[in-house]
Amino acid sequence: MNDATGLVERWAQLLDDAATGRKPVAGPTELADVPLADAYAVQRAVVRRRLDRGDRIAGFKLGFTSVAKMRQMGVHDLIHGWLTEGMRVADGGTADTAALLHPRIEPEVAFLLGAPLGAGADNSDPLGAVAGVAPAVEIIDSRYAGFSFTLAEVVADNASSAGFAVGAWRPAAGVVLDNLGVLLEVDGRVAQTGTTAAILGHPLRSLAAAARLAAQAGTTLPAGSVILAGAATAAVPLLPGHHVRASIEGLGAVEVTAA
Numbered sequence: 001m002n003d004a005t006g007l008v009e010r011w012a013q014l015l016d017d018a019a020t021g022r023k024p025v026a027g028p029t030e031l032a033d034v035p036l037a038d039a040y041a042v043q044r045a046v047v048r049r050r051l052d053r054g055d056r057i058a059g060f061k062l063g064f065t066s067v068a069k070m071r072q073m074g075v076h077d078l079i080h081g082w083l084t085e086g087m088r089v090a091d092g093g094t095a096d097t098a099a100l101l102h103p104r105i106e107p108e109v110a111f112l113l114g115a116p117l118g119a120g121a122d123n124s125d126p127l128g129a130v131a132g133v134a135p136a137v138e139i140i141d142s143r144y145a146g147f148s149f150t151l152a153e154v155v156a157d158n159a160s161s162a163g164f165a166v167g168a169w170r171p172a173a174g175v176v177l178d179n180l181g182v183l184l185e186v187d188g189r190v191a192q193t194g195t196t197a198a199i200l201g202h203p204l205r206s207l208a209a210a211a212r213l214a215a216q217a218g219t220t221l222p223a224g225s226v227i228l229a230g231a232a233t234a235a236v237p238l239l240p241g242h243h244v245r246a247s248i249e250g251l252g253a254v255e256v257t258a259a
């Protein structure tokens with residue numbers, strides 16, 4: 001787009017500063033009602049700043065694929081954002097929350113691409129492009145005060161992406177994903193329960209949506225990309241010391257400890 005008013009670069013800088021300086025942006029902002037194309041342009045410029053500091057793209061995430069998330073955040077459209085290697089936490093590893101504003105964590109289904117999806121790829125059989133599936137957690141951290149935003153604002157903020165951890169991959173072939181129990185435990189206590197059916201009715205719809213949105217954005221998700229299908233439940237606060245375990249029936253579990 002033609003950033004004649006400087007909106008894209010101004011907001012990319014403000015959101016990047018909010019993340020790196022741990023200073024939330026108070027809303028409503030100038031971005032509140034901008035067209036989504038402009039919000040995605042800000043998102044690209046935000047991610048570009050991370051890449052310019054040496055980070056690398058790890059994958060793609062979908063947001064607001066479940067009613068639980070839409071209700072929690074008051075936002076009702078499917079969005080996407082980018083995951084970077086700097087956000088990756090090892091299974092069983094420690095998530096550093098000291099650099100975050102008000103982190104939350106949510107259980108997800110992750111796909112590992114074995115073949116590209118998106119622009120220039122054959123998107124007719126998204127599952128055929130998948131090498132593995134795994135339970136995952138996403139750490140989200142809105143750069144807006146009070147975790148409060150409009151659709152355009154959260155798009156510009158890279159869909160609140162802050163971290164992710166993925167459990168052991170298993171081959172996607174033959175895995176039935178449509179109605180698996182999802183459990184999120186914090187310090188051994190049940191924090192959220194749900195089902196993979198909450199994710200657009202079936203997590204494979206998220207995968208197809210990822211392929212479509214990437215194609216629309218003119219980007220290709222290469223083999224090796226992690227795709228997070230969107231949370232199956234509402235997110236819960238992630239505080240230092242918390243030990244979080246997300247398990248998905250038949251797929252196993254992933255664990256992280258917050259420092």
Ligand code: OOG
Pocket residue numbers: 062063064065066069073106138140141142154159160229230231
């Ligand atoms: C935005 C991210 C939404 C999901 O899984 O639905 C999301 C947010 O809730 O701050 O990641």
